[in-house]
Amino acid sequence: IGKVNETSSQLENHYNKKVFLDSISPHAIFICGMRGSGKSYTLGVIVEEMALKNDAVGILIIDPMGIFWSMKQKNKVSNEGELLDRWGLKSTGIKNVKVFIPKGYVKKAPKETWDDIFKIKPSELRVEDWCLTFDIERFDAMGLLIERVIEKTKEGYTTTDGKYISGLGDDYGIEEMIETIETEESIASRERGFKENTRRALTARLAGAIQWGIFDKKGTKLNDLSKRGQVSVIDVSFLEDNVRALVVGLLSRNILNTRKIISRQEAMGDINIIGNVPVTWLMIDEAHILVPRGGRAIAATDSLIEYVRQGRQPGCSIVLATQQPSAI
Numbered sequence: 001i002g003k004v005n006e007t008s009s010q011l012e013n014h015y016n017k018k019v020f021l022d023s024i025s026p027h028a029i030f031i032c033g034m035r036g037s038g039k040s041y042t043l044g045v046i047v048e049e050m051a052l053k054n055d056a057v058g059i060l061i062i063d064p065m066g067i068f069w070s071m072k073q074k075n076k077v078s079n080e081g082e083l084l085d086r087w088g089l090k091s092t093g094i095k096n097v098k099v100f101i102p103k104g105y106v107k108k109a110p111k112e113t114w115d116d117i118f119k120i121k122p123s124e125l126r127v128e129d130w131c132l133t134f135d136i137e138r139f140d141a142m143g144l145l146i147e148r149v150i151e152k153t154k155e156g157y158t159t160t161d162g163k164y165i166s167g168l169g170d171d172y173g174i175e176e177m178i179e180t181i182e183t184e185e186s187i188a189s190r191e192r193g194f195k196e197n198t199r200r201a202l203t204a205r206l207a208g209a210i211q212w213g214i215f216d217k218k219g220t221k222l223n224d225l226s227k228r229g230q231v232s233v234i235d236v237s238f239l240e241d242n243v244r245a246l247v248v249g250l251l252s253r254n255i256l257n258t259r260k261i262i263s264r265q266e267a268m269g270d271i272n273i274i275g276n277v278p279v280t281w282l283m284i285d286e287a288h289i290l291v292p293r294g295g296r297a298i299a300a301t302d303s304l305i306e307y308v309r310q311g312r313q314p315g316c317s318i319v320l321a322t323q324q325p326s327a328i
Helices: 039-053 068-072 078-086 127-134 141-155 174-183 196-210 241-267 301-310
Strands: 028-032 058-063 097-102 116-118 156-158 164-166 231-235 280-284 316-322
Touching: 028 039, 039 058, 039 068, 039 231, 039 280, 039 316, 058 068, 058 241, 068 097, 068 231, 127 141, 127 241, 141 156, 141 174, 141 196, 174 196, 241 280, 241 301, 241 316, 301 316
Parallel strands: 028 316, 058 231, 058 280, 097 116, 097 231, 280 316
Antiparallel strands: 156 164
C-alpha cells in the first residue's frame, strides 16, 4: 500500500521499503487527516492494490463525493505521472471496477462515469429504518402507523368497503404501501383508524421517498455488489445524508448477516462459492456522516456498529475515512 518515506534514526534502515497489508484476514481500519492530506487517495490506493492482487474478496466503496469512478482511468494529471515514475510505478486504470448509481439518476450522470444501477426493495426496510430515515419516533402515532402498513401490505387486508386485498409478501413497492394507508380498514376507518393528519403526513413522506430514486420492487442482489475480483463503487453523491445512511445501513446489515450464514457453511466444507457473497471489504469515505457521535442514531449507525463488532469471524472488513475523527 506504499513505501516508507521516513529518514529518522529509528527508521533509517526501512527507507524506501514496501509497506504491506494482509487483505485476506479481516480488519477494521481508520484513516483520518486534515483536509487535502490524502485520505480518499489512501483509501483508493488500498482498493487499487487489492483489485490488482486479491481476486478472492469482494470490495464495496461508499462514495459520497462521486470521485472513485476515475479509478477506471489512467492518471491524467502530469505531476501525478511524475510522482509515479519517481516511485517506480506506471499509470494504469483498474479494469475490474464497476460503478453503481441510484436508479433514479441515470439521466443526470454522464454514461462514462457509471456502469450499472442499484435499487432497494422497500420490504428490506424494518420499521426502525423508516423511522430513523424520516426522523420520527418509533412509538409515536406515525411510527405505529408504519408498522401497521408494513404488516397489512405483506399479509393482506380488508378495505373500508369490504373488499379483500391479498398480501404481497416481500414483493411490494411504496405505491402499495400508500394504497394500504388509504384503503385498509383498521387504518382508514373514521371510527377506529388513525387520524387523518397522521395518515396524510406518512403518505406525503412515502411519496417523497419515491423521488429519492432508490426504491424498486426488485432490488439489486447483494452478490451482484459483493463479488470476487470486483470493486463495486456505490455512488451516493446524488443522495441526501439521511438516504445515504439508509443505503449504507441496509448494505452493512445484509453483508454481515449473509456472511454469518456462508462462513458457517464454509467451516463445514459445504459450500459452492459460485454466486455466493465472498469475504467482503466495506470502504466508507466521509464516515462522520454515517456514524455521528453523541448518541444520535441514524439509519446506518446500529448496522455499522454491529458490522465492526461482529464482522471478524464471518470475514467482514471495514475501512473508514474522515477529516473529522472527533465527530465519529
